[in-house]
Amino acid sequence: MSDSRASADGMTSMQRVLTTLGHQEPDRVPLLLLPVMQGARELGLSIQDYFARPEQVAEGQLRLRARYRHDCLYSFYYAAIETEAWGGTAIYREDGPPNAGAPVIRRPEDIDHLRTPVVEDSPSLLKVLETTRLLAEEAGGEVPIIGVVMSPFSLPVIQMGFEAYLVLMHEQPERFEQLMRLNEEFCVAWGNAQVAAGANAICYFDPVSSATIIPRERFLKTGFEIARRTLGRLQAPSTMHFASGRALPIVDLLPATGAAAIGVSHHEDLGALKQACRGRLSLLGNLNGIAMRRWTPEQAEAEVKAAIAAAGPGGGFLLGDNHGEIPWQVPDRVLLAITAAVERWGRYPLHWCRRD
Amino acid sequence: MLDAARAESDPLTVIENLVRPALEEIGRRWEDGDCALSQVYMSGRICEELVEELLAQSSESEIPHAHALETTPPRLAIAVLEDHHLLGKQIVRTVLLAAGYKVIDYGRQDVDGLFERVRDDQIDILMVSTLMLPAALRVRVLMDRLGALSPRPRVVVGGAPYRFDEGLWREVGADAVGLSAGDVLQILERLSQADT
Numbered sequence: 001m002s003d004s005r006a007s008a009d010g011m012t013s014m015q016r017v018l019t020t021l022g023h024q025e026p027d028r029v030p031l032l033l034l035p036v037m038q039g040a041r042e043l044g045l046s047i048q049d050y051f052a053r054p055e056q057v058a059e060g061q062l063r064l065r066a067r068y069r070h071d072c073l074y075s076f077y078y079a080a081i082e083t084e085a086w087g088g089t090a091i092y093r094e095d096g097p098p099n100a101g102a103p104v105i106r107r108p109e110d111i112d113h114l115r116t117p118v119v120e121d122s123p124s125l126l127k128v129l130e131t132t133r134l135l136a137e138e139a140g141g142e143v144p145i146i147g148v149v150m151s152p153f154s155l156p157v158i159q160m161g162f163e164a165y166l167v168l169m170h171e172q173p174e175r176f177e178q179l180m181r182l183n184e185e186f187c188v189a190w191g192n193a194q195v196a197a198g199a200n201a202i203c204y205f206d207p208v209s210s211a212t213i214i215p216r217e218r219f220l221k222t223g224f225e226i227a228r229r230t231l232g233r234l235q236a237p238s239t240m241h242f243a244s245g246r247a248l249p250i251v252d253l254l255p256a257t258g259a260a261a262i263g264v265s266h267h268e269d270l271g272a273l274k275q276a277c278r279g280r281l282s283l284l285g286n287l288n289g290i291a292m293r294r295w296t297p298e299q300a301e302a303e304v305k306a307a308i309a310a311a312g313p314g315g316g317f318l319l320g321d322n323h324g325e326i327p328w329q330v331p332d333r334v335l336l337a338i339t340a341a342v343e344r345w346g347r348y349p350l351h352w353c354r355r356d
Numbered sequence: 357m358l359d360a361a362r363a364e365s366d367p368l369t370v371i372e373n374l375v376r377p378a379l380e381e382i383g384r385r386w387e388d389g390d391c392a393l394s395q396v397y398m399s400g401r402i403c404e405e406l407v408e409e410l411l412a413q414s415s416e417s418e419i420p421h422a423h424a425l426e427t428t429p430p431r432l433a434i435a436v437l438e439d440h441h442l443l444g445k446q447i448v449r450t451v452l453l454a455a456g457y458k459v460i461d462y463g464r465q466d467v468d469g470l471f472e473r474v475r476d477d478q479i480d481i482l483m484v485s486t487l488m489l490p491a492a493l494r495v496r497v498l499m500d501r502l503g504a505l506s507p508r509p510r511v512v513v514g515g516a517p518y519r520f521d522e523g524l525w526r527e528v529g530a531d532a533v534g535l536s537a538g539d540v541l542q543i544l545e546r547l548s549q550a551d552t
Contacts (some may be wrong), residue, residue: 096490162443215392290520327489
């Protein structure tokens with residue numbers, strides 16, 4: 001893949017990302033754009049048909065990277081794919097990611113009989129692994145391949161429904177712990193299977209741990225400990241992603257989870273996050289994917305510029321959206337404008353930041 | 357605190373002076389980022405139990421909203437559009453209950469099903485909760501369908517997509533947006549006054 005090779009300045013995407021994760025300034029701010037369903041559009045397929053064959057998803061990712069020149073390949077299909085492994089279903093739609101079908105845990109008592117699924121027994125997960133292998137062959141170690149897991153702590157939202165899960169968490173601590181044990185085993189096995197297939201990093205989606213969903217004191221007793229245990233067993237660096245949820249009230253705790261980076265929300269001050277994380281955690285974000293749908297190219301440039309000014313100096317920053325997936329409705333011209341803006345304003349050293 | 361209030365006041369006054377302000381304060385804190393969703397939900401759950409208990413202590417004639425809504429406008433309904441996450445709807449429903457409103461809960465609906473229910477029940481104000489952007493955009497289709505009714509029901513939208521795009525509720529043609537559950541009471545009062 002010719003576009004995976006080093007840029008004119010001599011850095012490959014892998015070098016660029018690793019440099020910034022080491023809190024040094026690479027040649028430019030890495031762009032982790034994370035388009036997913038857009039691969040279907042590239043191949044002229046429906047979203048459902050696109051995800052039916054792993055080679056199509058690999059081809060879609062390669063074409064998207066050629067178009068937008070971002071710095072990663074993303075083997076993510078959709079969040080509900082993990083519940084398929086647990087016996088659930090995904091409900092497809094034409095204009096967005098598939099939703100999880102009916103909960104696999106219908107009553108708290110079901111947890112008593114639940115068993116951790118085997119990754120290799122899930123046709124859906126095997127497709128993701130095959131996509132990862134194909135991408136790894138093409139990337140040749142020069143473009144990071146990002147795999148995805150739902151955190152053990154957040155997966156129950158689709159395993160049993162948000163409301164039932166909150167009640168479980170607050171009112172049935174023993175069953176909650178039992179579910180976490182099962183989910184941790186699954187998460188570690190699933191993450192490491194992706195690493196074995198060629199993923200260089202794992203994005204650990206954990207919106208329930210965000211300060212938007214639970215208070216700090218509960219996070220300390222639950223999501224924090226679970227993340228620390230789980231990330232420590234993954235055989236690749238991880239990003240703890242809050243999928244638009246707020247992280248500032250817990251950010252001082254996050255380095256101890258072992259995460260190398262965190263995915264942060266548009267609803268928070270990126271400069272304040274940078275100040276809190278400098279030299280300890282890299283930041284991924286925080287473009288507003290929902291509002292992006294209506295941006296003009298000029299707005300896209302202004303948003304990119306503002307994010308780079310807030311978090312770019314010194315490295316430790318990867319530009320991306322704040323949710324971990326670009327919505328289907330975002331126009332191509334906006335994504336191209338983001339790419340152009342990173343090229344224009346993301347080149348290190350960022351003298352213009354100091355000037356402005 | 358509840359026992360003390362109950363010793364001094366009738367059940368409806370306790371709801372009005374104690375439960376409703378508590379829920380509104382929690383809503384404000386959520387909007388300001390000082391309160392987490394789990395706290396909003398669990399406090400709402402507690403308040404819902406309290407309100408049911410207090411209403412059970414009141415005679416039907418003492419419940420002005422509940423009684424009035426059986427026969428006079430506004431008739432209220434709430435639904436989740438095209439999603440299985442019902443949490444936001446549940447929280448809003450609790451706030452309405454605590455404020456003495458009766459609301460028909462349609463649960464999860466698609467556009468066709470929701471339109472038919474609203475039409476058949478002659479709903480005046482419909483509250484629609486969405487989680488994902490595609491569902492939030494589908495409100496536009498719902499609004500077009502509802503436009504054929506006379507009078508057209510007012511529609512209040514809420515949910516994550518509207519929190520991330522301040523102009524989205526206008527784009528889909530809704531009459532109002534609630535950024536927190538606490539907003540809904542003021543919105544209802546405003547819409548009701550506008551209709552009269």
